[in-house]
């Protein structure tokens with residue numbers, strides 16, 4: 001099987017980055033109470049090549065555009081996005097039915113450090129829908145398993161019913177080449193798993209900090225505490241990588257909407273090291 005390109009290798013710039021290309025919804029799946037996964041077919045039949053951690057700007061025609069990460073397998077299959085309905089655009093996107101058109105600009109941004117992770121142990125820490133941008137990285141790690149050391153997924157959700165990609169998480173738990181630990185903040189008596197915030201899983205992690213790289217995605221407050229906990233366990237700040245979700249407009253470093261000092265989240269990120277993001281975490285809006 002041909003090897004897929006290194007995710008953090010430079011990629012060709014998107015031709016006509018401000019012009020949405022048309023795609024159609026192939027399939028739609030309800031993944032959590034307010035989250036839906038859309039599989040898309042590009043109208044021109046093209047395969048969209050992207051790196052784990054990159055995002056597209058998706059247009060719900062007549063409503064608007066929002067940044068949404070790829071959540072599928074970059075090596076195969078259609079373009080896949082998992083979207084939580086939080087406002088007008090995301091709601092309109094989640095309500096699209098099979099066959100309906102959607103606009104796609106991208107892929108944009110710099111994704112997870114897959115090449116830097118080669119030969120290292122990799123810890124993925126996901127909070128809620130933060131699992132969506134991490135899922136392509138996990139597919140890559142499992143698809144090219146011999147390139148990486150030990151792979152661990154720590155996944156926290158608010159309640160059992162909020163766990164996205166539930167069946168897949170069960171499958172990953174059944175594999176011998178990945179350790180999966182799932183926790184929820186609150187659960188009823190029928191939940192047999194761990195209860196507590198995701199940082200509590202870090203304390204019991206068996207890791208070799210010098211050869212570990214961590215990829216973290218979730219709400220900013222979660223990423224801050226997870227990063228601190230990972231660094232407390234001895235992982236270097238430059239080996240902890242986070243994906244920032246801030247408001248975006250152009251997605252190509254032109255409008256300044258996502259700019260913080262010299263950093264454009266859309267162009268230089270959304271994935272950055274904790275060392276670089278530490279002073280920015282907690283800054284309200286850009």
Ligand SMILES: Cc1cc2nc3c(=O)[nH]c(=O)nc-3n(C[C@H](O)[C@H](O)[C@H](O)COP(=O)(O)OP(=O)(O)OC[C@H]3O[C@@H](n4cnc5c(N)ncnc54)[C@H](O)[C@@H]3O)c2cc1C
Nearest residue numbers: 055066067068069082083084086087088089090245246270
């Ligand atoms: C690089 C990047 C990748 C992203 N990937 C995804 C993804 O894979 N899936 C996804 O669902 N979203 C993702 N987002 C977030 C998504 O772009 C926003 O949720 C979107 O802008 C919402 O647009 P809207 O018009 O529906 O809501 P808005 O009108 O922008 O927001 C409505 C309300 O929801 C709040 N809100 C906005 N975003 C969020 C959020 N993420 N969580 C909770 N509350 C929020 C706002 O503060 C506001 O109060 C990503 C953002 C970025 C920058």
Ligand code: FES
Nearest residue numbers: 249251255256266
């Ligand atoms: S969204 Fe325009 S500069 Fe980043």
